[in-house]
Amino acid sequence: MELFLIMWLILKNWWWFFLPIILAPVFSFFYLYWLRWEVWYPKFKWVILEIKPPAEILKPFRAMEDIFSLLWGIYDGPNWRERWCEGEIPLGGGLWFSFEIASFGGDIHFYARVPDGFQGTLEAAIYSQYPDVEISYVEDYTQKVPQDIPNKEWDLYSEDYTLGKDDVYPIKTYSMFFEERPEMVKEEKRIDPMDSLLEALAKLKPGEQLWFQMVTNPILGEFPFVAKGRSIANKIAKRPEPSKRKSIFQDVFEILTGAKSAEAPPKEEGLIAPELRLTPGEKEVLHGVETKISKKYYQTWMRLVYLYERDKPHFMGNYKIIRTYFNHFATENLNYLVFWGPTRTRIHYWLRERRLYLRKRQRLRSYIDRLPSLWPRTMKGDLIIPFGLASRGPGIRGTAILNIEELATIFHFPAKITALAPAVRPVEAKRGGPPPGLPVE
Numbered sequence: 001m002e003l004f005l006i007m008w009l010i011l012k013n014w015w016w017f018f019l020p021i022i023l024a025p026v027f028s029f030f031y032l033y034w035l036r037w038e039v040w041y042p043k044f045k046w047v048i049l050e051i052k053p054p055a056e057i058l059k060p061f062r063a064m065e066d067i068f069s070l071l072w073g074i075y076d077g078p079n080w081r082e083r084w085c086e087g088e089i090p091l092g093g094g095l096w097f098s099f100e101i102a103s104f105g106g107d108i109h110f111y112a113r114v115p116d117g118f119q120g121t122l123e124a125a126i127y128s129q130y131p132d133v134e135i136s137y138v139e140d141y142t143q144k145v146p147q148d149i150p151n152k153e154w155d156l157y158s159e160d161y162t163l164g165k166d167d168v169y170p171i172k173t174y175s176m177f178f179e180e181r182p183e184m185v186k187e188e189k190r191i192d193p194m195d196s197l198l199e200a201l202a203k204l205k206p207g208e209q210l211w212f213q214m215v216t217n218p219i220l221g222e223f224p225f226v227a228k229g230r231s232i233a234n235k236i237a238k239r240p241e242p243s244k245r246k247s248i249f250q251d252v253f254e255i256l257t258g259a260k261s262a263e264a265p266p267k268e269e270g271l272i273a274p275e276l277r278l279t280p281g282e283k284e285v286l287h288g289v290e291t292k293i294s295k296k297y298y299q300t301w302m303r304l305v306y307l308y309e310r311d312k313p314h315f316m317g318n319y320k321i322i323r324t325y326f327n328h329f330a331t332e333n334l335n336y337l338v339f340w341g342p343t344r345t346r347i348h349y350w351l352r353e354r355r356l357y358l359r360k361r362q363r364l365r366s367y368i369d370r371l372p373s374l375w376p377r378t379m380k381g382d383l384i385i386p387f388g389l390a391s392r393g394p395g396i397r398g399t400a401i402l403n404i405e406e407l408a409t410i411f412h413f414p415a416k417i418t419a420l421a422p423a424v425r426p427v428e429a430k431r432g433g434p435p436p437g438l439p440v441e
Helices: 002-043 062-072 080-086 119-129 182-189 194-201 224-236 248-257 280-294 316-329 352-369 404-410
Strands: 046-052 097-104 107-115 134-137 154-163 208-218 297-309 337-340 400-403
Touching (some): 046 119, 062 208, 062 404, 107 119, 154 316, 154 352, 194 316, 297 352, 316 337, 316 404
Antiparallel strands (some): 046 134, 097 208
C-alpha cells in the first residue's frame, strides 16, 4: 500500500516532467506531418514531360541506366534545421521522379513527372543518351478524366507492386537477357521485354485506359539492406564475417585482468577454395546480390490504374498486363515483382461496397499525387516509408529498393516501334542543332 502511495505522490508532483516525455513521440509525428505535408510539400510545382522515342534505337539498355545514375546525383540531404524547422523530407527531399507509361484506348505515351526547376536536368540526361528523342511539356493526363471516379460512367482497378523476397536479391535484369556485345546490338534488341508490354497496351479499346507509374526516390548513403547483402554474400561464398572491433573498455579490462577474450580457432581450409565449390545457382545469387549493392539505388514504388467506361466494351483482365510484363524479370533463386494485397481495389469482408468505393477513390488520388503506397499510414518518423519493410515478413510490404540497373530494365524506351504504329507515335525526323556561327540577335 505504501508503494502505491509513493507512486501517487511522485506522479502528483512530477506529472509536468513525465507527461511531455511520454507524449513527445506523438507530438513529433503530428508536427512533422503538418510541417512537411501542409507547409513545405505544397510549395512544390510539378511538370509533366512527354517523351517521344525515335522509330529505332540502337543504343543498349545501359544508356537508360546512365540516365538514372545522372538523376541520382541531384539529391542533397537536408541538415537538422531544414528537417525540423522547414519540413524538408530527408530521403530524396521530395525530389522524386516519376516515369510513366499510359495507354488511352491503345494510344501509348511515355511520360516523366519532375519537380519544377529540375526538368532541365532530366532533359539533359535523356538527350545525352538519346539525342533523337523529342521532349515536350504537356498537361497532366490524369486531369483529363473525372476526378470523382468511381461514378456512374467510370470505374477503375488499381494495385501497387513490391518485391517478393528481400530487397537485397535482384530481379532478372537486362544483363541476364543477353551477352552485350557491340557487334550484336540489333540482335539484342529483338528480345526487348518492352515489346510484349507495348503489344498488350496497343490492344486496349476506346473507353479503356491503363496507367503505370514508377516513382524513384534517390537514397544517399548505406542503409541496413547493404550490410545485410554483404552478410548474405559472405555466407554464400563461405567467407568469414569481418570481426567486430573491440571497444576501448574491453582492451582496458584485458590489460588490467590479464584475461583475453576467447576467439574461435581458424577453420582448416580444404584443398579446394570455397568459391570453386559453389553450384551454378549459388554463383548466380552471389553475383546478383553483390552487383545490386554495388550500384546506386533508389527507393521505388510502382502502381497501376486501369480505368474504363462502364457503357463501353472492356475486359477487366487487362489489369494483368503489368503482371505479365513483370514475369520477364522473375527468377525463383533471385527475386520477382508481385502485387501488394492491401493496395488492390478488392474487398472481401465487412461493408464491402462502401469500403471498396473509398479505396478506389484513395488509389486514384495516390496515383495523381504520385504518393507512396498507403500514404500517410506508411510514414514513420523521418522516413516516408519505413525501410526494411520487405524484410520483416511476407505480409508487410510498401516499397522496393531497386538499383539503377533494375530500374533501367523495367522502364526504358523501346528499341523498335515502327511495327506497333500507330499505337506509339515515334519522332518523325531526327532532332538537329542549329548550324555553327548562327547569330543569336
